[in-house]
Amino acid sequence: MSNTAKLELDGIAYTLPTLTGSENEKAVDVSALRATTGYITIDDGYGNTGSCTSNITFIDGDQGILRYRGIPIEELAEKSNFIETAYLIIYGTLPTQPQLKVFSDLLTDYQYLHEDMKYHFEGFPSGAHPMAILSSMINAASCFDEGLMNWKWGKNKLFDIYVAKLISQVRTIAAYSYRKSKGLPLIYPKQNYKYTANFLHMLFSMPYEDFDLKPEVVKALDLIFLLHADHEQNCSTSTVRMVASSQANLFASCAAGVCALWGPLHGGANQAVLEMLADIHNSGDDGSKFITAAKDKNSGKKLMGFGHRVYKNHDPRAKIIKRACDDVLSKLHITDPLLDIAKKLEETALKDPYFVERKLYPNVDFYSGIIMRAIGIPMEMFTVIFAIGRMPGWIANYKEIMEEPKSRIYRPRQIYTGKTTNHYIPMGERK
Numbered sequence: 001m002s003n004t005a006k007l008e009l010d011g012i013a014y015t016l017p018t019l020t021g022s023e024n025e026k027a028v029d030v031s032a033l034r035a036t037t038g039y040i041t042i043d044d045g046y047g048n049t050g051s052c053t054s055n056i057t058f059i060d061g062d063q064g065i066l067r068y069r070g071i072p073i074e075e076l077a078e079k080s081n082f083i084e085t086a087y088l089i090i091y092g093t094l095p096t097q098p099q100l101k102v103f104s105d106l107l108t109d110y111q112y113l114h115e116d117m118k119y120h121f122e123g124f125p126s127g128a129h130p131m132a133i134l135s136s137m138i139n140a141a142s143c144f145d146e147g148l149m150n151w152k153w154g155k156n157k158l159f160d161i162y163v164a165k166l167i168s169q170v171r172t173i174a175a176y177s178y179r180k181s182k183g184l185p186l187i188y189p190k191q192n193y194k195y196t197a198n199f200l201h202m203l204f205s206m207p208y209e210d211f212d213l214k215p216e217v218v219k220a221l222d223l224i225f226l227l228h229a230d231h232e233q234n235c236s237t238s239t240v241r242m243v244a245s246s247q248a249n250l251f252a253s254c255a256a257g258v259c260a261l262w263g264p265l266h267g268g269a270n271q272a273v274l275e276m277l278a279d280i281h282n283s284g285d286d287g288s289k290f291i292t293a294a295k296d297k298n299s300g301k302k303l304m305g306f307g308h309r310v311y312k313n314h315d316p317r318a319k320i321i322k323r324a325c326d327d328v329l330s331k332l333h334i335t336d337p338l339l340d341i342a343k344k345l346e347e348t349a350l351k352d353p354y355f356v357e358r359k360l361y362p363n364v365d366f367y368s369g370i371i372m373r374a375i376g377i378p379m380e381m382f383t384v385i386f387a388i389g390r391m392p393g394w395i396a397n398y399k400e401i402m403e404e405p406k407s408r409i410y411r412p413r414q415i416y417t418g419k420t421t422n423h424y425i426p427m428g429e430r431k
């Protein structure tokens with residue numbers, strides 16, 4: 001098989017190299033295209049553009065496959081937990097017992113925020129969206145840390161400390177931002193609690209009473225973190241890589257990822273799903289009228305939690321989360337009319353030619369909102385939960401950029417379609 005591609009432009013033939021990934025994904029390498037031909041490529045929405053080579057996560061959207069460092073998401077969901085999976089994603093291999101102990105100890109050692117950061121939380125108005133607080137405070141952490149202010153990349157113990165700081169502190173910041181938005185006293189993390197239990201403790205305990213940590217609730221939230229831990233070159237991860245390519249520090253790069261994740265077409269979708277289900281419920285519809293509206297481009301409605309840029313088959317995370325959702329609701333003896341509407345929507349859409357022909361299947365957000373609601377996570381925190389979960393993926397991608405000796409600043413080109421040379425008109429002569 002040829003490992004070159006032929007291209008003809010203005011009557012001249014060019015030969016371009018191709019490359020093949022370890023899962024047989026193929027690409028035409030256009031790195032030298034502009035220099036040799038004067039042309040660039042245009043790819044609206046980047047659907048055909050590989051921005052990098054990466055060895056972290058593999059997705060086959062047609063077959064519904066997701067693997068972190070080669071390990072299927074189904075295996076990790078069943079056998080691992082968020083922190084072990086975070087290590088796998090960031091460092092490339094499953095940790096040995098001593099490695100996991102060192103990692104866990106670092107997470108515990110660095111879970112406290114600088115005390116002065118508390119005053120910054122005071123400055124946000126009550127009702128501020130926790131995603132705005134989260135991205136601001138991750139970035140603000142740089143002001144309290146000499147190492148981040150004078151950041152110099154080095155693959156060393158210091159970087160391991162910043163990895164632990166970020167994973168651990170994002171959880172503390174997230175919990176504080178929620179407490180602040182509700183006017184509740186801040187709760188410090190506990191030394192002896194594991195990662196996810198500690199987050200629930202900081203979110204829901206009171207100074208006079210610890211939150212009752214039900215194992216099934218802790219497990220369900222840990223699973224949600226794990227399922228979100230990485231998803232190759234999506235909008236927020238590409239943003240992190242873009243910022244990282246300028247050699248910005250780890251916290252600044254990941255704070256940018258939080259901003260990208262906030263949008264309703266990305267991480268904000270789980271909140272949008274619940275809002276949609278609540279609207280359907282409140283209007284007395286069982287989902288049938290909404291499905292009709294979602295198919296009508298003029299209605300301004302979409303079936304939130306359906307469709308994906310990459311998966312044109314079932315999102316494997318959605319299957320896992322749907323099972324977990326049924327399990328948690330039955331263990332907690334919760335019945336939820338929104339879950340009934342969600343099931344009806346799913347059943348109807350999967351039989352409807354509009355959704356079938358466009359290969360629109362439920363994505364991870366379709367059921368994650370219902371689980372989070374069942375375990376008491378407030379709706380405005382849904383996207384924050386996604387951000388906490390995605391942190392290992394962003395960090396691993398940051399690390400990959402920094403470790404690439406040939407890494408260059410990301411700087412796409414454009415095709416200019418504006419006015420050609422134009423001239424300044426003095427104010428008095430303008431019409």
Ligand SMILES: CC(C)(COP(=O)(O)OP(=O)(O)OC[C@H]1O[C@@H](n2cnc3c(N)ncnc32)[C@H](O)[C@@H]1OP(=O)(O)O)[C@@H](O)C(=O)NCCC(=O)NCCS
Pocket residue numbers: 264265266269294295301302303304305306307308309310358360363364365
């Ligand atoms: C995820 C999403 C942004 C992917 O966008 P995309 O890859 O650009 O998909 P497209 O816009 O090309 O969609 C293809 C077709 O399906 C339609 N479509 C896509 N998602 C749809 C949805 N959720 N409801 C109704 N129609 C949808 C589009 O209107 C388009 O129709 P057309 O071919 O008649 O113009 C999109 O499916 C969406 O908005 N989903 C809802 C939000 C969501 O759940 N996001 C979470 C992603 S994890």
